[in-house]
Amino acid sequence: MKVRIDADLCQGQGRCFSIAPQLFGFDDLGNGVVLKTDELTELELAQAQLAQSNCPEHAIFIEDN
Amino acid sequence: MSENPPVQDFATDFDHTDPQWVNNPYPIWEDLRQRCPVAHTNRYGGAWFPATHAGVSAVAKDTEHFTSRTVVMGNGRPGEEALPAPIGVAPPITSDPPFHQHARRLLLPAFAPGPINDLEPIIRQLCVDLIAKMGDDEIVNGGSGYAQYIPPAVISKMLGFPDEDLDTFLEFVHIVLEGIDHPAEQRMEEFAPIEEYFNKQIQEHIDNPKDDLTTYLLNAEIMGTQLSPEHVFGTMILVLVAGIDTTWSAIGASLWHLASHPEDLARLVNEPELMPVAVEEFLRFYAPVTMARLVKDDYEFQGCPMKKDDWVLLGFPAANRDPEAFEDADKFIIDRAENRHVAFGLGIHRCAGSNLARLELRIAIEEFIKRFPTFELADPEAVTWAQGQVRGPRNLPIRVRS
Numbered sequence: 001m002k003v004r005i006d007a008d009l010c011q012g013q014g015r016c017f018s019i020a021p022q023l024f025g026f027d028d029l030g031n032g033v034v035l036k037t038d039e040l041t042e043l044e045l046a047q048a049q050l051a052q053s054n055c056p057e058h059a060i061f062i063e064d065n
Numbered sequence: 066m067s068e069n070p071p072v073q074d075f076a077t078d079f080d081h082t083d084p085q086w087v088n089n090p091y092p093i094w095e096d097l098r099q100r101c102p103v104a105h106t107n108r109y110g111g112a113w114f115p116a117t118h119a120g121v122s123a124v125a126k127d128t129e130h131f132t133s134r135t136v137v138m139g140n141g142r143p144g145e146e147a148l149p150a151p152i153g154v155a156p157p158i159t160s161d162p163p164f165h166q167h168a169r170r171l172l173l174p175a176f177a178p179g180p181i182n183d184l185e186p187i188i189r190q191l192c193v194d195l196i197a198k199m200g201d202d203e204i205v206n207g208g209s210g211y212a213q214y215i216p217p218a219v220i221s222k223m224l225g226f227p228d229e230d231l232d233t234f235l236e237f238v239h240i241v242l243e244g245i246d247h248p249a250e251q252r253m254e255e256f257a258p259i260e261e262y263f264n265k266q267i268q269e270h271i272d273n274p275k276d277d278l279t280t281y282l283l284n285a286e287i288m289g290t291q292l293s294p295e296h297v298f299g300t301m302i303l304v305l306v307a308g309i310d311t312t313w314s315a316i317g318a319s320l321w322h323l324a325s326h327p328e329d330l331a332r333l334v335n336e337p338e339l340m341p342v343a344v345e346e347f348l349r350f351y352a353p354v355t356m357a358r359l360v361k362d363d364y365e366f367q368g369c370p371m372k373k374d375d376w377v378l379l380g381f382p383a384a385n386r387d388p389e390a391f392e393d394a395d396k397f398i399i400d401r402a403e404n405r406h407v408a409f410g411l412g413i414h415r416c417a418g419s420n421l422a423r424l425e426l427r428i429a430i431e432e433f434i435k436r437f438p439t440f441e442l443a444d445p446e447a448v449t450w451a452q453g454q455v456r457g458p459r460n461l462p463i464r465v466r467s
Contacts, residue, residue, distance in 0.1 A: 011415040014178065014423070018341060029170065030177035030420060053403040054345075056411060 001040050002065055003048040005032045009059035019054055020047040032059070069108065079106045079114055081138070081355065081378060087452045091395070094383040103369045110142035112376035113360075113369060116383050118390035118407070120367060124358060124377055126412040130366070131358035131377060132161050133414060137454055138357045139246050142374045156296075158303055158414065165413060171285045171292075172300065172417050175278055181420040184219065188425055191218050192432035199465075204443045207324070207433075208461035212316035215429055216309045219421070224301060225277030226266055233262065241302065242310050245453065256302075263301055267294050278304070304418070311354050312422045314457020315408075316429045318351035321458045322397065323434070324442045329399050334438045337431070343399045344427050349406030350397045352382040355454040356410065381407045382456065437465040 003023060005016070012031045016024040023036045023044060040048055045062070052060040072083045075093050080086065086093055097104050097116035104114040115121050124131055135143050136158060156168030174180070195214055199205045214235075221234045237259045244255050270279045271294075282297045292300075323330040333343055356379040360371045371377070385406050388394040392403075409416035416422065442448065443462035451459055 011412060012173065012177075012419075013409060013415060014420055015345075017178070026178050028177055028179075029173040050402065054405060056405045056407050056409075057415075058405075 001045055001048075001062055002038065003034055003036065003040060003052075004061045004063060005034055006059045006061060007031065009057050011057050011059075013056050015054040015056070016051040016060060019051045020044075023048055024051060076101050076104050077106070078108070079104045079112075080108050081114075081454070082452050087450055087456075090382070090456070091386055094380070094386060095395070098383075098387060103367050105369065109138050109140060109376055110374075111372065112138060112378055113366070113371060114378045114380060114383075115367070116380065116387075118384040118387040121379055121381060121384035121407065122411055124366070124379055125407075125410060125414070128162050128165075128413065130361055130364045132361050133159055133165075134161070134359055135159065136357050137245055138376050138378055142376075143359070156300070157417075158307065162413070167287045169413070169417065171287055175281050176417050176420060178420050181424060184223070184421070185424060185428065187222060188215070188219055188428045189432060191215060192429055196432060196436045201466075203466050204462050204464050206461055207320040207463045208313075208317045208457075208459050211433065212313040212320065212429065212457075212461070215316060215425055216312040219425060220305060220308050223278045224266070224304070225270065225275045225279050230262075237262065238305060238309055241305055245306070259302075260298060263298050264294065267297055307416070308418045308421065310451070310455050310457070311416075312418075312425050314353035314451065314455055315348065315351065315422065315426050317458040317461055318353065318456075319347040319426065319430055320433060320463065321442070321448065321461055322347065322351065323430070324440055324461075324463050325445070326397070327439070327441070329397070330434065330439065332399055333430075334434050339400055340427055340431065342401060342404070344423060344430070345404045345406060346397060346399055346401045347426065347430075348408035348423075349385045349391070349401075349404055351457075352385050352406065352408035353455050353457050354408070354410075354416075355380050355382060355456070356414070357454065378454075379410075381410055437463075440465045 010031050012029060016032045017026050025033050025035045027033050036044060048062055052062060069080050069082060072078050072080050076097060094116045102117045103120055104116060106112050115124060157165045160168050195211055217235055217238045218231060221231055226234055240255050244252055266279060270283055274280045282292060282300055285292050333339060358377045358379055360373055360375040360377060362373050364371045385408060386394050409419040440463050443464040447460055447462055448458050449460045451457055
């Protein structure tokens with residue numbers, strides 16, 4: 001599983017990089033960016049899911065590739 | 066307080082300045098969600114109020130049918146020529162696409178987590194100093210003695226205004242916020258001394274550029290053109306309007322909650338690692354800001370026949386209490402793990418200052434509970450809540466020792 005941020009949906013609410021700073025960072029506008037672009041470990045998957053369930057814009061996607 | 070006639074039925078005649086709404090709006094919104102869920106009123110020239118998360122979300126994200134030309138609901142329908150409320154022409158809050166994006170991109174880097182997190186030591190020192198000033202008082206005011214000082218001092222610092230002018234700046238903040246729904250003409254008169262002072266500061270920054278928001282704005286460009294001093298002034302007023310009573314309301318409401326819920330206060334004192342999730346729950350449960358939109362052209366929304374230039378009151382605080390969107394929505398859960406609250410709005414107008422607001426809220430609470438690990442409301446009946454589109458406690462007497 002991998003995690004992805006839809007840049008068109010992200011509005012820089014800032015929840016993902018606060019909850020899971022090891023997976024997400026931010027760009028110079030404060031929008032979320034994925035730092036961990038390859039396969040997620042089990043622990044990382046749980047963190048990604050927590051970030052996803054806190055994103056008000058529903059901009060985080062966790063996908064099987 | 067409002068001089069409008071009392072409301073009998075909020076579904077057909079709502080008024081956000083009615084004392085019932087000001088003092089405790091939550092049961093009203095719950096009732097509306099079950100009955101409407103979009104309320105209407107003929108007051109204010111005609112307005113709608115979606116009470117559900119789905120309704121609020123749909124309006125916030127629909128810039129095709131709703132305009133942000135004015136975002137504070139005034140006493141009548143604003144004409145085409147009217148200056149946008151509350152701040153005149155000050156992008157991006159009163160801008161629509163496509164211009165909105167340019168104005169917003171210009172502002173965002175100054176409020177991104179990097180530069181904002183650098184302010185942490187300044188904000189912490191400010192809170193520590195305010196608490197030290199309380200001395201050995203048994204009763205302190207969490208509103209006028211604490212929460213209300215923090216955001217203006219931070220904004221003044223960010224703009225690079227001289228520390229010794231802070232009292233003058235606080236007076237200006239008062240004028241700007243108190244007059245938010247005054248007619249444009251009166252507002253321009255009230256703004257004259259503010260404009261004069263700000264222009265002096267702008268000129269000072271043109272002559273001696275500094276590492277602050279004012280110099281940043283003076284150097285900023287929209288589509289290759291440097292901002293005019295008028296645009297810089299407008300944006301400064303926006304920062305002031307949007308960044309001050311909003312944040313002090315959130316700080317005040319959080320202190321009010323802790324003062325009246327000793328079990329939550331004890332948990333936060335004993336488990337400081339809860340602070341980040343607690344801050345999000347404070348923001349969900351006591352979201353201070355309601356915005357407004359205007360209907361662009363006649364449009365049917367969720368079965369409601371909206372007319373061109375009708376107001377839509379955009380209740381993010383109501384969305385945050387919708388049981389369709391949140392489990393146990395009416396319960397404050399200090400360690401709520403999943404919290405998609407919309408306190409900072411949704412879509413392209415998401416609060417540009419949200420990183421700053423969170424930081425101020427967190428530090429203000431951390432320092433207060435560090436100094437006062439137990440406290441309670443000194444006189445619950447004396448607490449007053451602000452009327453209008455920003456809700457928070459104004460008078461907040463707190464007993465910090467017995």
